Amino acid sequence: GAVVSQHPSWVICKSGTSVKIECRSLDFQATTMFWYRQFPKQSLMLMATSNEGSKATYEQGVEKDKFLINHASLTLSTLTVTSAHPEDSSFYICSARIRGREAFFGQGTRLTVV
Amino acid sequence: AQRVTQPEKLLSVFKGAPVELKCNYSYSGSPELFWYVQYSRQRLQLLLRHISRESIKGFTADLNKGETSFHLKKPFAQEEDSAMYYCALSGPLNYGGSQGNLIFGKGTKLSVKP
Helix, strand or coil, rough: CCCCCEEECEECCCCCCHHHHEEEEEECCEEEEEEEECCCCCCCCEEEEEEECCCCCCCCCCCCCCEEEEEEECCEEEEEEEECCCCEEEEEEEECCCCCCCCCEECCCCEEEE | CCCEEEEEEEEECCCCEEEEECCCCCCCCEEEEEEEEEECCCCCEEEEECCCCCCEEEECCCCCCCCCCCCCECCCCHHHEEEEEEEEEECCCCCCCCCCCCCEEEEEEEEECC
């Protein structure tokens, strides 16, 4: 089956620093990946669509300059939370979808900003 | 507006009882409907998609376009069914396009008691 891997699984950082989260499709190529944010006991909210070789498409209300997305290859997308603040603490999940099939999800990254 | 509504936050049943998790959607066009499940400490995984019309782990879901519903059903719940269930929709996955992102409902926590 298709596997999507996220790294790191959890990270703690100081307020004001930047954190990079990687999302890799291990056994398939993904021209499009999606980044979600999940608050405790809440649903997943789409943040942005990451497109290989082009700019990401952000959902309304998501700050492009704060959440930098780079999709440098067909198997890797990165999300960088810049100048992180405690309110950015959350669970970030990426997914990739193969044409004609369902979406596959990474295991998620728990970000805690102190 | 595209929207997925899961009216129940929590559904608690006894083992062997029938289960129905409700899902209604709003979408202009022909969406694809999915049910995803998240077991404790595991990643999201696909349970069902409407176009495959399969029965997975005893669960079925029928798309009712008239009522814009995609309720998930199982005749006899098992304790191992306890998990978080998310209904989701997406537009048709177009080649080369950024469609294919999933819109999630808020989720229903199913608790099956012995």
